[in-house]
Amino acid sequence: MNNTLATIDTPAALIERSRMQRNIARMQQRMNELGVRFRPHVKTSKCIAVAKAQRDGGAQGITVSTLKEAEQFFAEGFTDILYAVGMAPHRLQHAMDLRRRGCALGILTDGVESARAIVEFGRANGEVFDVLIEVDTDGHRSGIRPEEDALLEVAHVLHDGGMRLGGVMTHAGSSYELDTPEALRAMAEQERSGCVRAAQRLRDAGLSCPVVSVGSTPTALMAEALEGVTEVRAGVYVFFDLVMRNIGVCTEDDIALSVLTTVIGHQADKGWAIVDSGWMAMSRDRGTQKQKRDFGYGQVCSVDGTVLDGYVLSGANQEHGILSREGAPDTGIAARFPIGTRLRILPNHACATGAQFPEYQALSEDGSLETWGRFHGW
Amino acid sequence: MNNTLATIDTPAALIERSRMQRNIARMQQRMNELGVRFRPHVKTSKCIAVAKAQRDGGAQGITVSTLKEAEQFFAEGFTDILYAVGMAPHRLQHAMDLRRRGCALGILTDGVESARAIVEFGRANGEVFDVLIEVDTDGHRSGIRPEEDALLEVAHVLHDGGMRLGGVMTHAGSSYELDTPEALRAMAEQERSGCVRAAQRLRDAGLSCPVVSVGSTPTALMAEALEGVTEVRAGVYVFFDLVMRNIGVCTEDDIALSVLTTVIGHQADKGWAIVDSGWMAMSRDRGTQKQKRDFGYGQVCSVDGTVLDGYVLSGANQEHGILSREGAPDTGIAARFPIGTRLRILPNHACATGAQFPEYQALSEDGSLETWGRFHGW
Structure with missing residues (x-):
């Protein structure tokens, strides 16, 4: 007998597939209109079937919050992966193992100390890591502010140390504290302009910066333009929730x-x-x-x-x-x-x-x- | 190479065994002094090794919050199990399966409607369930208040329906809101006296009430006497935490x-x-x-x-x-x-x-x- 809502044991975590597909299509359409690649954050679902639906919808690459996610998604054929949490030195071996098995894994730093640890490990092991610099555009958590001296310092440590400078990324997590279209649009622009400014500073210094990656579900959905941005990341949009309803980017019927x-x-x-x-x-x-x-x-x-x-x-x-x-x-x-x-x-x-x-x-x-x-x- | 605190991946959930053993010994000694059986709530750890340490320390039987816990602990040789969440009718089949495989599983009701569902299922399947009645001694969640008519009504539904009336149980969860020894001692006495009163009402009506089960970590540790109580349940004491530290039943060094x-x-x-x-x-x-x-x-x-x-x-x-x-x-x-x-x-x-x-x-x-x-x- 197949399970139904009447027979399955409870509690159970239900995904209403039609809503999920609608959420995926909505975000992807918005990204297409804005002319940027979309790299969903799979930490929300940690589910292969959901990530495949996102990829089928047009997503390019995924973002992960742990190397376990990277491992699991890589095993299922996802090869373009950004590990969007500052790199701890003890995880470099695992990251290198993934890369050597064919995973195009990008890693993150937001300080000279961690950049040096990456360089040191990479050199000792003959590995050229793809490294993005985390930029702080809203003060909510980690990253280097676009105008800080540390930005160029970290970039030079990586570049001079033989690593591949992948670009810059930021996450305006404080968009979760807003709830008007005006404030969200302003935060999206703040996130965009800060990250683009950081990229410009690297380029002005003669350094490469192929990727300019921004995103959170509220800013991704409310951004009016994303000039200078190459990719957007967002996670919770695939399911939405009551917090997002209160922020104003979905209704209860989208959850x-x-x-x-x-x-x-x-x-x-x-x-x-x-x-x-x-x-x-x-x-x-x-x-x-x-x-x-x-x-x-x-x-x-x-x-x-x-x-x-x-x-x-x-x-x-x-x-x-x-x-x-x-x-x-x-x-x-x-x-x-x-x-x-x-x-x-x-x-x-x-x-x-x-x-x-x-x-x-x-x-x-x-x-x-x-x-x-x-x-x-x- | 064996893992150590310096090499294991993080985050990791550490149990300091010496502290855990001390917590187990402290609770068991208190229960022995008060002359009651102790039935730990294994929902805190959901871990066989922890429950075995509790049993080795003198615990008799376990309390669970899901039938999955019952299943897993039963598979590891724990046979005396109280499922301390009100019985949903759709779980009766699973409960019966466990009993027929040799698990002495007690189940819970706190209303006529659910008692009738238990009786109906039990009769239809020739199963005599051991049923405890949940008593509400502090108004924090579920249960029947000791003086309510519903108490005897539920007991008669069960007894007349051919089920085994296992006794009464209560959980003074509102002890978590207190933080002075006086208030905790008073709550422990309120929990005890309310549950004993419910048992007395059943016995006065000519019904059996072998088990009088009370408990929460704060009340178990602060009770001065447990006259009329046959067993105590508590869960979080095995690890303790900062909430318990603020309540006043442990220090940071016990966690x-x-x-x-x-x-x-x-x-x-x-x-x-x-x-x-x-x-x-x-x-x-x-x-x-x-x-x-x-x-x-x-x-x-x-x-x-x-x-x-x-x-x-x-x-x-x-x-x-x-x-x-x-x-x-x-x-x-x-x-x-x-x-x-x-x-x-x-x-x-x-x-x-x-x-x-x-x-x-x-x-x-x-x-x-x-x-x-x-x-x-x-």
């Missing part, structure tokens, strides 16, 4: 990932239904807490995906979720959602919720489910 | 679980070191946020486990952690923690952090590491 759950109890006088999706299923991510609308641990939908407005997962223990209505308690909740009722919960943060599951259940429009594995760990 | 991490970059002017443990390693749990001391995403320690007072993981993205000093920025941080430096981070919530890893690295006092698997998913 392709949800958690299928079962009602296991009630506290009727409090207006609570207890479901079998706690934080182990949803993750502890409370990304909407400080946004314009707080969805608790998630937005409740009927099993067919219809948003049940006002019903949220208001609390979560490890394997228990508390489902309630915002505002006045729904004292008829036990009749509305009897024991055994199946519901879907839209997540705050698709990357975090997906990571709680060893596999996805990919739902087709005919109601059939297909199991898609995902990687866990490092 | 047996930490995340080994590597410094991968700096923003020296901001006083930041960037490490390779983001929320994918630590989890998104911010359990100390509303407690007496907020540790961000975790307390930083040197690689040998010494607490570096004032240094916390102040921010976390998926694979990036931002490490900084509380108060004035440490502008000498790049020299203090150069690229490649290894550190340990104590977690807010051991159950959530452990769940991010496919395995633990168990550290012996001689510095050797042993890999202990843990289960993932449902």
Whole structure:
């Protein structure tokens, strides 16, 4: 017997395939219009089937957040991979192994100390690494600011040390804190112009800078022009989530990932239904807490995906979720959602919720489910 | 070559074995003094080696939060198992399968509707389930309050329906919101007396109630007497964490679980070191946020486990952690923690952090590491 939404065990991580395909097409079309290559960040899904759908949609290469992802995707035929986390010296051996097996793996640095470690290891082992310099265009995390002396210093360490200077990359992660089109467009332009400025400084110094890579889901979707940029990276757009809904780059109806759950109890006088999706299923991510609308641990939908407005997962223990209505308690909740009722919960943060599951259940429009594995760990 | 803290890949979930053994001994000794059986909740570790250490320490039976845990522990010879989450009707088949393979699996209900589903399934399949009634002694989640009519109603549905009334159980989860010995002792007494009262009501009605099961780590450790209680359950005590430190039932030096991490970059002017443990390693749990001391995403320690007072993981993205000093920025941080430096981070919530890893690295006092698997998913 094939599994269906009525028979599969819960909690389960559902991917609504038609929504995912729509999200992929939307992003790719935007990138095509802007005239840039698109390199999806596969840390969101960690799933071969999802990355293949992105590639089939027109993506060129992938971005990864761990060398385990690089390993797994390379084993499935993805050869153009950017490891977009600053290189730790102890991982250089693994990176070199991947390259020597045929993986075009780009690595990242944002400081003289780590650049020197790359050069030293590369020289000792006769390996010419492709290295991108991480640029900080919004102050949210790592990278060198476009005007800093360190930018040229790092570039010279790499170049003079015999490494291949692949280019510059930046990620405007602070776009996640915005929620108006104007602010997002401005952040996209700040991300673009800062990264292009860094590239220009390298070129002005006679250094090569083939790649100018920018991106986050909000800035990718809101950028009006990407002059000087060669590629864009984005991850969560493939599923979207409630954080992205609050930022304003999708609606609830675009969210392709949800958690299928079962009602296991009630506290009727409090207006609570207890479901079998706690934080182990949803993750502890409370990304909407400080946004314009707080969805608790998630937005409740009927099993067919219809948003049940006002019903949220208001609390979560490890394997228990508390489902309630915002505002006045729904004292008829036990009749509305009897024991055994199946519901879907839209997540705050698709990357975090997906990571709680060893596999996805990919739902087709005919109601059939297909199991898609995902990687866990490092 | 055997792995050591200097060679193993990061992030890694370390268990300091001597601390874990001390935590196990402390809890078991307390239970022995109070004259009750101890049934650890293995949802914290989801690890056979940890549960065996608890059993070797004197524990009798285990508590699980999913049937997958029941399955995995049963396969390793644990036969006395309480599934401490309200029974969903669609899981009765799996529960029966486990019982028929020799697992003494107890299941839970807290309402007439679910009790009827258990009876109906049991009768249709000739199975006499062992069923405990969940009692609500603190209003934090599920269960029937000791004085509610529903208590006897559910008991009669089960008894008259031919099921075995195993007893009553409660979990005072709201103990996690307290942080003084007085309040914790009072909550332990509230948990005990409420559960014993529920048991008494069943016995007064001529029903059997062999098991009176209570517990949470804070109440188990702070209870002064447990008259009428037959067994205690607790989970997180085996590792402890910063939430438990703030509640007041352990110190930082008791915390047996930490995340080994590597410094991968700096923003020296901001006083930041960037490490390779983001929320994918630590989890998104911010359990100390509303407690007496907020540790961000975790307390930083040197690689040998010494607490570096004032240094916390102040921010976390998926694979990036931002490490900084509380108060004035440490502008000498790049020299203090150069690229490649290894550190340990104590977690807010051991159950959530452990769940991010496919395995633990168990550290012996001689510095050797042993890999202990843990289960993932449902």
